[in-house]
Amino acid sequence: MSDSFVKPLFLGDLRSDQLFPYPRLSGEDAELLGMVREQISRFCEENVDAGAIDQAHRVPAEVLDGLAALGLFGLVVPEEYGGLDLNNTQYTKIGEELARHDGAVPILSGGHSTIGIKALLRFGTDEQKSRYLPRLATGELKACFALSEPGAGSDAQALKATARRDPDGDGWILDGEKLWITNGGFADLFTVFARTPDAPREDGRPSITCFLVEKGMGVEPQKEEDKLGIRGSSTVPLLFEGVRVPDGNVVGEVGQGFGIAMAVLNAGRTGLASNCLGASRVLIEEMARYTSERQQFGRPIGSFELIQEKLGRNAQLVYALESMVYLTTGMVDAGMADSALEAALCKIMGTETLWAVVNDAVQCAGGNGFTTDYPYERMLRDARVNMIFEGTNEILRIMVAKAGLRVLGDALKAGGDGDLEKRVRGLEAPDVPAVPGPLQVDAVALAMGTTTLAQTAATALQTHGRDIGERQLTLAALSDQALALFGQAAVLSRATSAFEELGEEAAAAEIVLAQGACRRLARRARDAQSSLRDNDHELLLRAAAFVSDHEGMPETRR
Amino acid sequence: MKIVVCVKRVPSTDSRIKIAADGTSLDTSSIEWILSPYDEFALETALRIKDAATDTEVVVLCLGPSDATKELRTCLALGADRAIHLEDDGASRHDAQVTSGLLAEAIAAEAPELVLCGKLAADSDQGQVGLLLSYRLGFPCVTEARELTAADGKVTAKRAAGGGTSEIWELPLPALVTITKGEHEPRYASLKGIMAAKKKPIDASDVSAPAETLRVTLMELPAERQAGRIVGEGAEAVGELVRLLREEAKVI
Numbered sequence: 078m079s080d081s082f083v084k085p086l087f088l089g090d091l092r093s094d095q096l097f098p099y100p101r102l103s104g105e106d107a108e109l110l111g112m113v114r115e116q117i118s119r120f121c122e123e124n125v126d127a128g129a130i131d132q133a134h135r136v137p138a139e140v141l142d143g144l145a146a147l148g149l150f151g152l153v154v155p156e157e158y159g160g161l162d163l164n165n166t167q168y169t170k171i172g173e174e175l176a177r178h179d180g181a182v183p184i185l186s187g188g189h190s191t192i193g194i195k196a197l198l199r200f201g202t203d204e205q206k207s208r209y210l211p212r213l214a215t216g217e218l219k220a221c222f223a224l225s226e227p228g229a230g231s232d233a234q235a236l237k238a239t240a241r242r243d244p245d246g247d248g249w250i251l252d253g254e255k256l257w258i259t260n261g262g263f264a265d266l267f268t269v270f271a272r273t274p275d276a277p278r279e280d281g282r283p284s285i286t287c288f289l290v291e292k293g294m295g296v297e298p299q300k301e302e303d304k305l306g307i308r309g310s311s312t313v314p315l316l317f318e319g320v321r322v323p324d325g326n327v328v329g330e331v332g333q334g335f336g337i338a339m340a341v342l343n344a345g346r347t348g349l350a351s352n353c354l355g356a357s358r359v360l361i362e363e364m365a366r367y368t369s370e371r372q373q374f375g376r377p378i379g380s381f382e383l384i385q386e387k388l389g390r391n392a393q394l395v396y397a398l399e400s401m402v403y404l405t406t407g408m409v410d411a412g413m414a415d416s417a418l419e420a421a422l423c424k425i426m427g428t429e430t431l432w433a434v435v436n437d438a439v440q441c442a443g444g445n446g447f448t449t450d451y452p453y454e455r456m457l458r459d460a461r462v463n464m465i466f467e468g469t470n471e472i473l474r475i476m477v478a479k480a481g482l483r484v485l486g487d488a489l490k491a492g493g494d495g496d497l498e499k500r501v502r503g504l505e506a507p508d509v510p511a512v513p514g515p516l517q518v519d520a521v522a523l524a525m526g527t528t529t530l531a532q533t534a535a536t537a538l539q540t541h542g543r544d545i546g547e548r549q550l551t552l553a554a555l556s557d558q559a560l561a562l563f564g565q566a567a568v569l570s571r572a573t574s575a576f577e578e579l580g581e582e583a584a585a586a587e588i589v590l591a592q593g594a595c596r597r598l599a600r601r602a603r604d605a606q607s608s609l610r611d612n613d614h615e616l617l618l619r620a621a622a623f624v625s626d627h628e629g630m631p632e633t634r635r
Numbered sequence: 636m637k638i639v640v641c642v643k644r645v646p647s648t649d650s651r652i653k654i655a656a657d658g659t660s661l662d663t664s665s666i667e668w669i670l671s672p673y674d675e676f677a678l679e680t681a682l683r684i685k686d687a688a689t690d691t692e693v694v695v696l697c698l699g700p701s702d703a704t705k706e707l708r709t710c711l712a713l714g715a716d717r718a719i720h721l722e723d724d725g726a727s728r729h730d731a732q733v734t735s736g737l738l739a740e741a742i743a744a745e746a747p748e749l750v751l752c753g754k755l756a757a758d759s760d761q762g763q764v765g766l767l768l769s770y771r772l773g774f775p776c777v778t779e780a781r782e783l784t785a786a787d788g789k790v791t792a793k794r795a796a797g798g799g800t801s802e803i804w805e806l807p808l809p810a811l812v813t814i815t816k817g818e819h820e821p822r823y824a825s826l827k828g829i830m831a832a833k834k835k836p837i838d839a840s841d842v843s844a845p846a847e848t849l850r851v852t853l854m855e856l857p858a859e860r861q862a863g864r865i866v867g868e869g870a871e872a873v874g875e876l877v878r879l880l881r882e883e884a885k886v887i
Contacts (some may be wrong), residue, residue, distance in 0.1 A: 109833070111705045112712055115669070116824045148826030161826065215826070372862070583664060 082408065083418040083563050087481035087555075088488055089500075089531030091507040091524055096566055099400075099574035100407020102166055110167040114174050116147050121178035130181055130309035131455050134301070144182070145216025153190050153198065158210035166406040169351040176355030180459030181309030183352045188259035188310070189213075191345040192467075193220030196268045196287050196337050200329040205289065209266060221260035223269045223315055224338050226253070231472045234283060234335055238271040238317060248323040249273070251288065255315040257466070262301055262311035265292045268328070269317070270338050276331045287334035288322050295320040306458030342468060343417035344409075349467050350402050350420075350427030356456060357395045357431045360438045363452070364388060368441050378441070387437040389593065394430045396587075397594040400567035401426055418480055421473040422560045428463035428470060435460045471549075477559055478552035482545060485534050500535035504528055512569050513576045515588050519595035523565045526602050530558045533606055550614045554605040561602035568594045636785060636808075637692045637747040638681045641738055641768070642674040642710060644703040645758040652856065659851045660728065670706045673753025675821040677814040681751055682714045682822065684785045691785075692716050694745060698737055700725030704837060711832035712824035719745075720839040730849040735767035737842055742772060749790060750811040754779045765813035774811040777804045781817035 082095045102110060124140055144150075152168050154160020163171065168190065175183035194213050197205060197220075212218040229236040238253025251271055261267075266289060273286040290296055299314040329337050365388060368379035378384050405419040413419075439446035439453045446453040464470050489496050506528045512520045534555055541548050572591035575584040608614065623631035646652070646666040653662040670678075678695065685691040695710040697703050698721040707718040719741055723729070729737070742750055750772070755762035762778075769776035780792035781801075789805055792812050796802045806812070824832070866876045880887045 108705045108708055109829070112709050112824065112829055112832075115709065116712075116829075120823055143823075146825050147823055148829060151826055156830065159826075159830075161829065579664075 080413070081415050081418055082413075082566070083422065083477070083559055084481055084484045086527055086530055086559055086562050087485050087534045089504040089507060089528050091510070091527045091566070093508065093510040095408065096404070096510060096570040097573065098577075099404065099571040100166070100411065101574075106164060106167060109161070110163070110170055113148065113152075113161065113163070113167075114171060117144070117149065117171060118174055118177075120144065120147055121175065121182070125178045125182060127179040127181075127452065128449075128455065130179055131459075132308075134303075134308045135311070136179075136181055136185060136309045140182075141185075141216070144186075148214075149186055150189055150216035150219065151214030152186075154194070154210050154214040155198075158206060158214055160210070160214040164406075165347070165409040166403060169347050169402060169406045172348050173351040173355035173358075176352040177359045179309070180307045180356070180456065183355070184307050184310040185260060187345070187348045187352070188222065189220045191348040192222035192341055193260060193264070193266070193268060195222075195341040195345065196328045197289060199340065200287070200337050201289075205325070205328070209289065213266065218265040219260060219263060220266045220268065221258055221264035222341070223255040223258045223261070223267050224342075225255065225257050227256050230256075231469055233270075233338065234285070236270060236272065236285065238269070240271040240273050240286060240288065240322065242275045243321060246321070248321055249286075249288070249327075251290065251317045251320040251322055253317050255317075257302070258298075258313055258315050259466075260311050261298050261313040261315050264298075266290070267292070267296055267315070270334050271317075273331055273334075278332045283335070284332040285334040285338075286331045287328040287337045289326040289328055290317075290320060290322055291326075294322060304462070306455075306461055308458075343420060346420040346424035346467055346473075347402055347405050347409075347416075349463060350398065350423035353427035353431035353460070353463055354395065354398055354402060356460065357391070357398070357434045360431075360434045360453075360456060361388070361391055361395060364391070364438050364441050371442075384441060387441060390597070391430075391434045391437055393590055393593040393597050394433065396590040397564045397568050397598060398423070398426050398430045400571040400594075401564055404567040404570055418477050418559070419563065421468065421477050422556075422563050424467065425470050425473055425556075425560060426564060428460075431460045431463060471553075474553040474556040475549060478555040479546065481555065481559060482534060482538060482552075485531075485538065489538075497535055497539055500531060501539050503532045510566075510569060512573045513581075513588075515581075516569055516572060516576075516591060516595075519565065519592060519599075520569055522595065522599045523562060523569060526558070526562050526565065526599060529602070529606060530555070530562060533558065533609065537609070550617070551609060554609050557605035558602045561598040561605070564598045565595045568598075636684070636688065636690070636749060637694065637745065638684065638749045638751060639694045639696050639742050639745055639747040640674070640678050640681050640710075640715070641750070641752045641764070642678065642695050642697050642706065643671045643753075643756045643758075644668050644697065644699045644706045645671045645756055648672070648757055654854050654856060659854055661854070668702070668706065670709060671753055671757045673755060673757065673813075673815060675753075676816055676819075677751040677753045678710055678713060678715065679819055679821040680780075680783050680814050680817075681749075683819065684749075684783070685714065688785070694719060694747070696738060696741055696745075697721065698723060698729070698734055698842070701839075704839075707837055708832050709824060711835040711837075712828040713822060714828060715835075717835055718837040720837050721842045722839055723842055723844060728847070728851070729844050730847050731761060731763035731767055732848050733844050735764050735771055737844065738764070739768055739771040742768070746809075748808040748810075749785065750774065750809070751783075752811070752813045754813045754815045762813070765811060769811040772809070772811065774809050775806050776811045776813070777806060778813045779815040780804075780812050781815055783812055783814065 082092055120143055130136055148161050151160035152163050156162045172183050175186055224233050226236050240249040240251045243250050269288045269290045270285055273284045276284055278284045297316040302312045368384050369377050371378045402423050405423055409416050435457045442453055445451050506524045509524045510520050537551050568591045572587050575587045647669045650666045655662040681693045685693050693715045694717055695715045696719045697707055701722050707720055752765035777792045780794045782793040784791050789807055792804045794802050866872050
């Protein structure tokens with residue numbers, strides 16, 4: 078299995094063979110995960126005080142040392158370098174566990190393992206790995222990933238940091254500034270991306286190179302940012318002034334750094350999604366407890382439908398999110414090479430689900446939810462950044478749709494004249510995946526939704542042609558359809574496996590969640606699609622133009 | 636010295652307990668399993684003896700379903716040298732007579748100097764197995780030790796007696812001691828320990844239990860607790876509170 082599941086959806090192809098059975102860890106892998114998770118969970122329970130970390134704006138050194146001793150910094154490092162060598166699913170589940178206890182700790186962990194050391198792991202030489210990985214695995218060295226700059230956020234390729242050949246030696250001299258660097262305040266090893274104009278690329282694209290820069294080479298972390306949430310995590314600007322980096326610290330080929338950065342980020346987004354999953358699960362537990370204890374009108378507020386609606390809806394969303402995340406990590410563990418779209422959709426779904434859950438949790442707790450006596454306000458603040466970093470959800474929506482349309486464009490080139498016309502008129506629906514009786518309606522909806530996406534994508538290409546890149550509302554609508562379909566597929570896969578393994582009775586709760594989740598997602602897909610048909614977009618854009626022209630609300634009668 | 640520590644896998648103490656449809660067993664579908672907390676103390680006690688005398692061998696012994704390898708592997712990660720797993724089918728429940736018989740057989744084959752057990756298992760809460768084992772093995776036994784040290788061919792156990800006093804016992808070896816919570820919190824398994832545990836042996840064998848001598852006929856959950864009530868505020872509420880405590884709750 079090496080192909081993306083999501084990309085072919087844009088062609089109307091539903092690759093059911095990739096969905097079943099829902100991936101599960103082998104006995105041995107589950108055992109190792111259970112052991113590591115149990116230790117980390119117990120340690121966090123006894124030592125991690127999320128409220129105190131939020132107030133102190135830092136994770137205490139004892140906590141970091143304790144987590145390091147448990148192996149937190151070596152989770153994905155190969156055994157030969159002293160790490161635990163967890164697979165994608167195991168690692169992702171540890172992130173979920175960490176996020177149950179605190180907002181900052183999983184970010185710190187991900188800053189090291191998901192992005193900080195990943196370029197070295199995937200593209201480094203054996204010599205570089207033996208030089209750094211053993212100390213990175215124990216946490217003696219902590220890592221971070223430095224790509225963003227003041228003028229290069231979503232547009233990362235616009236970065237300006239520059240490494241010139243060192244006229245006096247064999248290495249490079251690095252100058253520039255980085256921004257929003259997670260773990261930057263205490264990291265010892267920095268994965269830094271900089272322009273290398275002395276080594277231009279043949280294809281004329283900007284030459285960007287990935288460097289491993291040790292703190293001691295002259296990295297200067299600046300003042301910690303004062304943030305809305307995840308206040309315990311370190312987020313700093315970095316300054317590089319004439320920092321000498323030897324040739325031996327170039328990761329991969331000179332000039333190929335941007336591809337490395339994207340590969341690291343694209344593969345890593347399930348980690349963030351699982352953080353959101355862990356926090357969402359805790360919040361749902363909190364909501365269940367609070368709403369069963371809080372009495373108004375002589376009964377628990379959980380006995381009112383408008384509270385039940387919040388518990389039920391969020392449970393459906395979280396079930397869908399969880400299914401998507403572990404379907405993706407399972408596919409990656411089974412050898413799927415390109416998980417960029419699946420991981421991006423998990424990130425969008427995860428961050429937006431958590432935002433919805435935490436918003437409802439605050440609402441259920443009423444005035445209490447608004448005070449610092451309860452964890453809700455902190456969790457709400459912590460949740461917000463997820464929709465911004467590791468690729469804003471806007472950029473990811475564009476990325477998913479463009480990638481899908483590229484696949485469609487390639488297919489059209491191969492298919493010759495008339496192919497687009499045929500697709501616009503509508504293709505035949507793909508085979509309905511084989512699922513147990515109670516899920517059949519939803520499996521049909523998935524198959525039909527796939528056809529609808531293919532038709533919508535073809536129509537968008539026909540309508541907008543080369544201009545489609547600028548039609549972001551259309552692109553986002555396509556992405557939302559793809560997200561919904563991937564979610565429905567993941568849910569059907571998981572619930573089907575549960576039904577087959579546990580039987581109808583034991584899987585009853587799961588089937589109810591699955592049905593609800595599928596219908597909710599299908600509705601989202603329909604909404605996204607109808608936004609294209611109605612003139613929503615035109616009205617939106619005209620309203621936006623009024624606001625821009627008037628630098629605020631346009632003149633209206635008051 | 637060779638120490639055998641008997642360990643059991645039990646439902647996590649924060650699991651929501653549900654009774655299965657048969658009315659005599661737990662619904663295990665949504666239960667997280669853990670090492671029984673008193674067994675953790677027993678293992679910690681053994682590991683502390685090993686810390687002090689490195690030629691100590693710590694063997695963990697477990698009677699339980701095949702899934703219990705996770706708990707055994709954790710014991711190995713914490714520092715035990717090897718594990719013996721008497722695998723049952725997971726469905727049958729053994730009374731303390733049956734359990735102690737199966738464990739005693741395995742222990743006798745190991746011929747250890749010291750056997751440690753948690754004072755009771757966190758699920759059944761009976762505290763019989765340690766005592767029955769000592770009887771079957773013919774070992775002297777001290778129960779509920781808070782602290783245990785080994786030196787010069789004997790062990791010294793400290794246990795709480797009535798009125799806050801402590802008793803100190805010396806036992807000749809071989810001996811059996813059941814352990815309760817003392818001063819030392821169980822350690823965490825380290826990264827190194829977890830890696831090492833992957834390579835440590837677990838000696839698993841199937842056991843078929845003899846017929847049970849006791850049978851659970853019915854399990855029931857405690858009655859639901861009534862919601863609390865605020866009687867009033869300040870000094871004027873005291874009279875009413877005392878009256879309610881005396882007449883309604885009948886606790887004073």
